[in-house]
Amino acid sequence: MTAERTGTRHGSLMVVADKQGAMLEVSLHTLTTSILILAAATVLLNPVPAMFAQTPERQVAVTIDDLPAAGAKSMTAVAIKEMTAKLLTTLRDQQVPAIGFVNERKLYQFGEVDERINALRLWLDFGFELGNHTFAHSSLNRVGLQAWEDDVIQGENVTRLLLAERNMRLRYFRHPFLDTGRDLETRRHAEAFLVARGYRVAPVTLDAWDWMYAGVYEDAKKRGDNALQQQLVSSYLSYSDAVFGFAEDLSRRVLGYEPRQVLLLHANQLEADHVAKLLDLMRKRGYRFITLDNALSDQAYSLPDTFVAEEGSDWLEHWAITQGKPPQGAPVFPQWVIERSKAVRQTQP
Numbered sequence: 001m002t003a004e005r006t007g008t009r010h011g012s013l014m015v016v017a018d019k020q021g022a023m024l025e026v027s028l029h030t031l032t033t034s035i036l037i038l039a040a041a042t043v044l045l046n047p048v049p050a051m052f053a054q055t056p057e058r059q060v061a062v063t064i065d066d067l068p069a070a071g072a073k074s075m076t077a078v079a080i081k082e083m084t085a086k087l088l089t090t091l092r093d094q095q096v097p098a099i100g101f102v103n104e105r106k107l108y109q110f111g112e113v114d115e116r117i118n119a120l121r122l123w124l125d126f127g128f129e130l131g132n133h134t135f136a137h138s139s140l141n142r143v144g145l146q147a148w149e150d151d152v153i154q155g156e157n158v159t160r161l162l163l164a165e166r167n168m169r170l171r172y173f174r175h176p177f178l179d180t181g182r183d184l185e186t187r188r189h190a191e192a193f194l195v196a197r198g199y200r201v202a203p204v205t206l207d208a209w210d211w212m213y214a215g216v217y218e219d220a221k222k223r224g225d226n227a228l229q230q231q232l233v234s235s236y237l238s239y240s241d242a243v244f245g246f247a248e249d250l251s252r253r254v255l256g257y258e259p260r261q262v263l264l265l266h267a268n269q270l271e272a273d274h275v276a277k278l279l280d281l282m283r284k285r286g287y288r289f290i291t292l293d294n295a296l297s298d299q300a301y302s303l304p305d306t307f308v309a310e311e312g313s314d315w316l317e318h319w320a321i322t323q324g325k326p327p328q329g330a331p332v333f334p335q336w337v338i339e340r341s342k343a344v345r346q347t348q349p
């Protein structure tokens, strides 16, 4: 559904209702005929009231990577569980379906394995789904096909058992770094391997690099720097808004319509603390939140896709490049956040 179609539909109804009062004298048959003619004429003339044109219907599935936590290495199991519960409470209370993608290597911290597994189990307790993101977050573009396939298989053990407790099946896979292969032969081989193991690939169409903000945010929070935290949240939201606008335009240019989008977030403190603001921002843009299953029923996800590159990318770029139309003018990620992020990584042990 596009903005224009929605506006037209509501516009027709309004005009018909206005005219009805003036037609009370005429017979029911004439009235019905008049309304039908009027409605048809209204559709042809296509008057779109601005108030409706500004509220397009959009749909998006929320996906969250790097479970149980992107920063699991430097967190205690208690902290991971608190962060997870906070994030999931917001999503559940706002009735936002979500799926989390797991790196099982992050579970194996001495003395904490059970509690870290319980943090994952929370996702299912709250009614969400889990998928595989490989054991060790290996890039298909870096480690080679055989090692990558081994990493996919090793990433299944705990997640599959947790899902089985709820009679659920492990059915989605998300490529680490969105790296889908440097050449088409590798890409297709990996895809066939995933299908053979019962997976559907979880694509991404909206990605505002929350992970880059999150590292700086977590450091600022530890140091009690409230001003920086606020600056980061505000920058994250405005960059996200710009990314969504760009993706919506690109969708219309490449596909001729806006597909059901798939948003990429990460399991981090920034999202746990502020995801409600991001959800508000998306609702203002007209988004309704749907399951990944529902999103992938959009025909866009069956379009030709021959994208290969050294660096992974989102699926709108896949389709644009497949059509020979590389996207131009994407919003620029704020340089100051990149600098801060580098500085934080250098000072970490």
Ligand SMILES: [Zn+2]
Binding pocket: 065, 066, 133, 137, 176, 177
């Ligand atoms: Zn990841």
